[in-house]
Amino acid sequence: MSEMSNVGCRIICRAAEPGDREQVLSMGDVYGGVDYMDYMYEKFTTNQQYRSFVCEVDGRIASFRFYRIIDDNESIIGGGVRTHVDFQGRNLGKRLGEASARDILKEYPRIFRNYLMTAIESPFQRQRIRENPNEYTLLSERNVLSLRITTSAIKAFINGQKPSSTTTIRPSLDDFLKHTLKDETQTKLFPDKYITVGWEPFRIIKSNLSNIYNERNILWTLGAEGDPEWLTIECIYPCETGFRIDLDMYGVEPNCLATHLVQSLASAVARYPDVEAMCELLIYTPIQFPITEDLFERDVSPGALAACKTYLVIHRNMMQYLAS
Numbered sequence: 001m002s003e004m005s006n007v008g009c010r011i012i013c014r015a016a017e018p019g020d021r022e023q024v025l026s027m028g029d030v031y032g033g034v035d036y037m038d039y040m041y042e043k044f045t046t047n048q049q050y051r052s053f054v055c056e057v058d059g060r061i062a063s064f065r066f067y068r069i070i071d072d073n074e075s076i077i078g079g080g081v082r083t084h085v086d087f088q089g090r091n092l093g094k095r096l097g098e099a100s101a102r103d104i105l106k107e108y109p110r111i112f113r114n115y116l117m118t119a120i121e122s123p124f125q126r127q128r129i130r131e132n133p134n135e136y137t138l139l140s141e142r143n144v145l146s147l148r149i150t151t152s153a154i155k156a157f158i159n160g161q162k163p164s165s166t167t168t169i170r171p172s173l174d175d176f177l178k179h180t181l182k183d184e185t186q187t188k189l190f191p192d193k194y195i196t197v198g199w200e201p202f203r204i205i206k207s208n209l210s211n212i213y214n215e216r217n218i219l220w221t222l223g224a225e226g227d228p229e230w231l232t233i234e235c236i237y238p239c240e241t242g243f244r245i246d247l248d249m250y251g252v253e254p255n256c257l258a259t260h261l262v263q264s265l266a267s268a269v270a271r272y273p274d275v276e277a278m279c280e281l282l283i284y285t286p287i288q289f290p291i292t293e294d295l296f297e298r299d300v301s302p303g304a305l306a307a308c309k310t311y312l313v314i315h316r317n318m319m320q321y322l323a324s
């Protein structure tokens with residue numbers, strides 16, 4: 001895809017392959033024990049929506065990043081950028097980003113008009129949005145609560161909850177699409193016009209919703225009018241420190257939150273019954289409904305992303321940058 005020499009090094013940017021798995025994983029867990037790479041790598045390199053790339057320096061994989069083509073091929077999400085610690089600070093991640101974007105443009109010439117990314121809220125991100133208003137636009141901001149908790153403490157939390165009058169349902173695909181595509185539901189649940197699931201932002205359209213439904217577990221509570229007023233999208237998978245649960249929550253009725261937590265955590269401990277197993281719990285809520293670790297009574301400590309209180313969905317205008 002792209003090859004160059006730099007101070008005696010041979011640098012190649014190319015598509016990532018399933019066979020690169022061990023080398024990419026050997027870069028280490030870059031998210032403090034909650035990395036998704038092991039769980040996702042196969043999908044990154046075989047699913048037709050994803051395009052993944054590596055940068056090799058003298059035959060060694062130095063950097064990785066992926067993209068996902070979404071919104072009926074109208075938009076692209078970028079993520080997962082990581083550079084091996086031995087190679088950081090040499091702009092290899094950026095170089096790989098540019099080479100891979102140019103490769104994708106051959107297939108989708110207009111796609112980088114709608115380039116979306118999510119990022120942990122940080123001075124770095126705030127500064128680049130503030131200083132480059134023509135390049136970066138903030139689309140959405142949501143709360144993140146990152147906790148580390150044992151399975152036995154989760155069980156204690158579940159058992160300690162008072163019976164609730166909130167009913168949770170796992171919707172059928174038809175119901176999920178029918179209700180979520182309604183204008184009223186969208187205005188209520190997705191005021192920013194995006195649904196972000198596992199750090200990937202999607203427009204609320206049928207193809208994206210069908211993918212989300214097929215990839216995740218969905219739980220919702222219906223209001224008096226029969227439309228959803230709280231929606232939880234769950235993802236549970238092993239990670240370096242034990243297992244990880246991501247709960248993306250959307251809604252207008254925060255009283256549903258505790259019941260949704262109980263339901264989601266119950267299915268997680270059913271899958272990871274070892275009482276000493278350590279769980280990294282990441283709960284994402286609408287910005288007006290921040291939650292704190294006081295929800296749990298014991299054995300809770302800050303999780304790997306605890307320093308991050310919110311995440312940002314950002315539109316990046318890449319076309320001018322790629323035109324140069």
Ligand SMILES: CC(C)(COP(=O)(O)OP(=O)(O)OC[C@H]1O[C@@H](n2cnc3c(N)ncnc32)[C@H](O)[C@@H]1OP(=O)(O)O)[C@@H](O)C(=O)NCCC(=O)NCCS
Pocket residue numbers: 030063079080081082083084087088089090091092093094095097098124
């Ligand atoms: C951040 C990191 C990828 C920088 O890699 P690098 O090759 O040394 O540096 P580059 O300057 O080429 O930057 C590569 C990308 O990382 C971004 N980046 C650099 N510093 C960053 C920071 N502190 N926070 C978030 N992103 C950062 C750059 O903007 C660039 O992204 P872009 O090409 O989409 O603009 C590398 O230090 C790393 O792997 N860190 C651990 C994983 C991580 O924090 N990833 C970023 C968040 S997903």
